[in-house]
Amino acid sequence: MKKLMLGNEAIARGLYEAGVRVVSSYPGTPSTEITEFAAKYDEIYCEWAPNEKVAAEVAFGASLRGVRSACAMKHVGLNVAADPLFTLSYTGVGGGMVIFVADDPAMHSSQNEQDSRHYAIAAKVPMLEPADSAEAKEFVKLAYELSERFDTPVIVRMCTRIAHSQCQVELENRQELKPLEYKKNPAKYIMAPANAIKRHPFVEERTARLREYGESADINRIERGSSDRIGIICAGTCYQYVKEALGDSVSVLKLGLVNPLPDRLIRKFAASVEKLYVIEELDGVIQGHVSSLGLECVGKEVFSPLGEYSQATIREAFGLSQPESLSADSEIPVRPPVMCAGCPHRGMFYILSKNKITVLGDIGCYTLGSAAPLSALDSTLCMGASVSGLHGFNKAGGSEAEGRSVCVIGDSTFMHSGITGLVNIAYNASNSTVIILDNSITGMTGHQQNPTTGYNIKGDPAAAVNLEELCRAVGIKRVRVVDPYNLKECEAAVLEELAVAEPSVIISRRPCVLLKYVKPKPSLAVDRDKCVGCRMCMRLGCPAISIDKEDKKAKIDSTQCVGCEVCEQLCRLGAIVKGEL
Amino acid sequence: MQTVNVMIVGVGGQGSILASKLLGTVLVDCGYQVKVSEVHGMSQRGGSVVTYVRFGDAVYSPVITKGEADYIVSFEKLEAARHAPCLKKGGRIISSSQRIDPMPVITGAAEYPDGVLEELRSKGVLVDELDALELARSAGSAKSVNIVLMGRLARYFDIPMEKWLAAIEKCVKPQFAEVNKKAFMLGCDG
Numbered sequence: 001m002k003k004l005m006l007g008n009e010a011i012a013r014g015l016y017e018a019g020v021r022v023v024s025s026y027p028g029t030p031s032t033e034i035t036e037f038a039a040k041y042d043e044i045y046c047e048w049a050p051n052e053k054v055a056a057e058v059a060f061g062a063s064l065r066g067v068r069s070a071c072a073m074k075h076v077g078l079n080v081a082a083d084p085l086f087t088l089s090y091t092g093v094g095g096g097m098v099i100f101v102a103d104d105p106a107m108h109s110s111q112n113e114q115d116s117r118h119y120a121i122a123a124k125v126p127m128l129e130p131a132d133s134a135e136a137k138e139f140v141k142l143a144y145e146l147s148e149r150f151d152t153p154v155i156v157r158m159c160t161r162i163a164h165s166q167c168q169v170e171l172e173n174r175q176e177l178k179p180l181e182y183k184k185n186p187a188k189y190i191m192a193p194a195n196a197i198k199r200h201p202f203v204e205e206r207t208a209r210l211r212e213y214g215e216s217a218d219i220n221r222i223e224r225g226s227s228d229r230i231g232i233i234c235a236g237t238c239y240q241y242v243k244e245a246l247g248d249s250v251s252v253l254k255l256g257l258v259n260p261l262p263d264r265l266i267r268k269f270a271a272s273v274e275k276l277y278v279i280e281e282l283d284g285v286i287q288g289h290v291s292s293l294g295l296e297c298v299g300k301e302v303f304s305p306l307g308e309y310s311q312a313t314i315r316e317a318f319g320l321s322q323p324e325s326l327s328a329d330s331e332i333p334v335r336p337p338v339m340c341a342g343c344p345h346r347g348m349f350y351i352l353s354k355n356k357i358t359v360l361g362d363i364g365c366y367t368l369g370s371a372a373p374l375s376a377l378d379s380t381l382c383m384g385a386s387v388s389g390l391h392g393f394n395k396a397g398g399s400e401a402e403g404r405s406v407c408v409i410g411d412s413t414f415m416h417s418g419i420t421g422l423v424n425i426a427y428n429a430s431n432s433t434v435i436i437l438d439n440s441i442t443g444m445t446g447h448q449q450n451p452t453t454g455y456n457i458k459g460d461p462a463a464a465v466n467l468e469e470l471c472r473a474v475g476i477k478r479v480r481v482v483d484p485y486n487l488k489e490c491e492a493a494v495l496e497e498l499a500v501a502e503p504s505v506i507i508s509r510r511p512c513v514l515l516k517y518v519k520p521k522p523s524l525a526v527d528r529d530k531c532v533g534c535r536m537c538m539r540l541g542c543p544a545i546s547i548d549k550e551d552k553k554a555k556i557d558s559t560q561c562v563g564c565e566v567c568e569q570l571c572r573l574g575a576i577v578k579g580e581l
Numbered sequence: 582m583q584t585v586n587v588m589i590v591g592v593g594g595q596g597s598i599l600a601s602k603l604l605g606t607v608l609v610d611c612g613y614q615v616k617v618s619e620v621h622g623m624s625q626r627g628g629s630v631v632t633y634v635r636f637g638d639a640v641y642s643p644v645i646t647k648g649e650a651d652y653i654v655s656f657e658k659l660e661a662a663r664h665a666p667c668l669k670k671g672g673r674i675i676s677s678s679q680r681i682d683p684m685p686v687i688t689g690a691a692e693y694p695d696g697v698l699e700e701l702r703s704k705g706v707l708v709d710e711l712d713a714l715e716l717a718r719s720a721g722s723a724k725s726v727n728i729v730l731m732g733r734l735a736r737y738f739d740i741p742m743e744k745w746l747a748a749i750e751k752c753v754k755p756q757f758a759e760v761n762k763k764a765f766m767l768g769c770d771g
Contacts, residue, residue: 004605004615030620108620132616132643165618165643166605237643244642312646323648327666328701330694332659335683337593337628368626373688444626538688543627546687559723 005169007162010133011072011100012037013169014140018096019177020044020070022062024055026416027445028074029109030163031102035072036448039457043174048448048457051383051416052077056084056099063097063153064189066180068144072100075116076382080417082119085153087191089123090199092151094180096144102158105281106308109444111363111380113306115282120155120259124203126210127155127259128219129236133167139256142219150206150213157258159281161237161308211260219256222269225249230318231273233266233286233297238279238309245314261289270295277302281309339368341544342520342562344510345437347484348408349376350540350566351491357404357498360393362386362418364410365443365512373541377408384409384417391421391430402431403498406506409434412442412450415465419474425503426475433497433504434476436467437484440511447515471505478504485510487569513562521563522579526554530575537567537576584637586645587734590664591656592681593630596727599752600654601632603731607748608636611740618643629660629683652737654730656713657681662697665706674698674706675733677713677726709733716767722757725764732768742769 005013011034015023023046025035039046049055055071062069073081078101085099101119104110120127128143130136136158143154187195214220225248234242235255242252253269255261270276270290278287278299287299302317303309315322339346349369352359353376361367361377362385370377379389386407394402409418414436425432442448449455454464471479478500482493490508497504511518523544531553537545544560545567547553554575556567568576587604589597598619605617613636620630633645650668654675655661661676668674676698685691694700702708713729720729728749735745746762753761 002609004609004617160620161618161643164620165616167616167640167643168609168614240641240643308644310644310646311642324670325648325666325668326704326706328662328694328697328704330662330697330700331691332663332694332697333683333685333691335592335627335629335659335663336685337626338684340626365626371684372690541684541688543684543687546682547689 001171002168003171004166005133006033006164006166007130007133007136007158008033008164009037010137010169011140011156011158012041013171014137015044015070016041017137017172017174018141018144019068019175020144021067021179022059022069023047023071024049024058025072026050026052026055026077027442027448028077028102029445030104030160031072031074031077031100031158032445032448033163034100035457046457048450050451052081053083056081056088059097059099060084060088063093063095065094065182067095068097068177069095070098070100073102074110075101075103075114076110076112077101078116078119080383082123085119085125086123088153089125089203090191090196091189093147093153096147097153098140098143098147099153099155100158101155102160102163103282104160106160108160111382113282115285116155116157117258117285118283120157121285124207125153125155125259126150126257127157128256129157129258130162130256131236131239131254132162133165134169135256136162137169139219146210146213150210152206157236159237207260210257211262214257214260214262215264217257220262220265221254222265223252223254225251228272229274230277231269231275232277232279233269233290234279235286238281241309241311241314242279244311245320246318255286258286261286263293266290266293267295270297279303279309279314336371337368338371338541338543339365340513341542341560342513342564344439344484344508344513345369346374346540346542347487347566348435348437348490348508349374351487351494352376352406355491355494357406357494358393358401360386360390360405360407362407362409362413364413366408366410366437369408371541373539383413384421387414387418387421387434388424390432390434391425391428394430394432399431399501402501406433406435406494406498408437410443411436411438411440411452411467412448414467415451419470422471422476422505423474430503431501433494433506435494435506435508438467438507438509441515443512447512467507476503476505478502479507480505481507481509483510484508485564485566487566513564523558523561524556524563524565524568524576524578525558526556527575527577528553530573532573536570536572540567540570542567582637584635584640586650586669587634587652587654588645588650588664588667589632589634589654590660591630592660593626593628595656596724597630597632597656600727600731601634603728603748603752604634604734606751607740607745608634610744610748613637614640616640616643629663631664652734654734656726656730658698659683659693662694662701665701668706672707673709673737674701675709675711675730677730678710679714711768711771713768716771717764720764720767721760722764725761728761728764729768732765735765735769
């Protein structure tokens, strides 16, 4: 049977068919659905871990115990999981272990455009790169075979256009595997220097064997075109763009195993064509290798290291005509993403913006607080950096900084990487004020449970971290909870905590307005007799409030308003009222 | 056959994912090779969203670029205009007449180009505008705008009605099948 599947759903199907038993992940666009779909198979134990390092180590433990395991993450998640990865390369595996990493060229939903292939090279582990959903599923099964045959973790690299594109996938049955018998093996698994020194030669020799495997593996294939004038080396989504734009007019070396690269096959292909190109999104990783073989090739001289490619990129590079197109002469205003109407982060951001407080931000929906008119953020770096960064900012700036600066971090991000920063604040006596924006869910990635929500990935009740007690336990004496729908309460808390020369935590708590159990209240409305068009309510940046073109007074879109009443608190004239007028 | 390219565009949260699911399902049932590409994550929060649906005998790229789309189906007028450069010469825009102001318009930093669809029409673009929200409401649910728009797209496709209705049953929960079938018919005939 064939089914239309997202790349990520096909990966999950591959996990099922490969007999995988344990999957641990932290959500991150565009990788999240791998684990969400895997959780629908009762045969696979799935979980959300607090971060990618934990997830990779859970997968390691499962592999050690002799079952096939996986973890999935976005590209920047692999930075967090890099520590276990580099030494897992030395220990190798028991049951097969595969790490799925999803790159995000063009940064549809990411803070950078890093290329995960560098990790495969640096950690000396094999990396597979599928070009569509059908191949993604096949590559999952192959990845487990390679993992066990070569005693190595394997990375499968996805990108947004593979992870979030659908094509038909043939469904097959699950291969049921018995867990391997557990045997203690200190020489392989205790990576103290005496043992690790002996494993390093194994790693080097394994890379050589994998390179040899790649020379004749089916997944590295040459497709002869009608002419030998041009030869193109490519992998993943670039293969699709090349075929779309150039069809069979060129010869293609399509790589499925992108690390290690097959030297002899590349030389053979290069010798068979007049001009050699390497087409790869982001960095010139394959090009660098091809050049190191002493072969001439064209790559990053023509193809940008920035963003995504398409068939149009390929046409342009080869001087082919582009289809005609036209556009409207009117200026088309941009439509950036915004915080939703009723978003519980808005009230707190308004107070921070109003008081001109320096705000070190973090990764999540609340990054949108940086947009006008709130313009509330001063920095966004990586998961957890707001908390540790604030401490550094305050130590450098002294009391002047301490009284004017806070950080904001979501509940899930705090669990991921914020706790250690808070421990540092308590331990090193930092007069810092940390605001945890607790909306009771992992929001930006599409509502995943986390250790604070009280539910697990299956939606079953689970132990919930008590944030107040956690903060107190690490040594923060001043911990308070506010409702971000109550502006006065928020403002009092922020100003009081900033005034105190002590570490403090403010938990700004209200569930995400998009959660199913959060029932919207009736829409508010503007009393047109009272409104004078002062635009105070516009300072909130709420998408439900706008200014009427005719009378220049505020109006509220009743289809968007959820009745949070934050704007009502701002209107000094009492012009924003409950119910229809 | 030549690959047919359909773009479904709108504002995050309007239901483009279900529209592409329905279209993908019916096309697979008709035996085509199909690719559907969407973007999740940040763009869902009220931003501009695009889904690409491509079908034919052999489809490689998952995306549609400038001058390639046979159809642009839009939930919102401004979004139709934004993506008009992707339209093929002789291609057709199907757009709901809904207007949703983006934040720069709300804050007064930019103007909403009200007559933009007429402008495109005057340049020779085929524009099929319909009040999909009103049709969805009369079918019984404002949320079925996506299905109304697919109904209108169906006018231009040579796919039997039974196949579309069967695909709707596959794509929505049983309790919503009737309202969505009604929405589809209203989009097609209305």
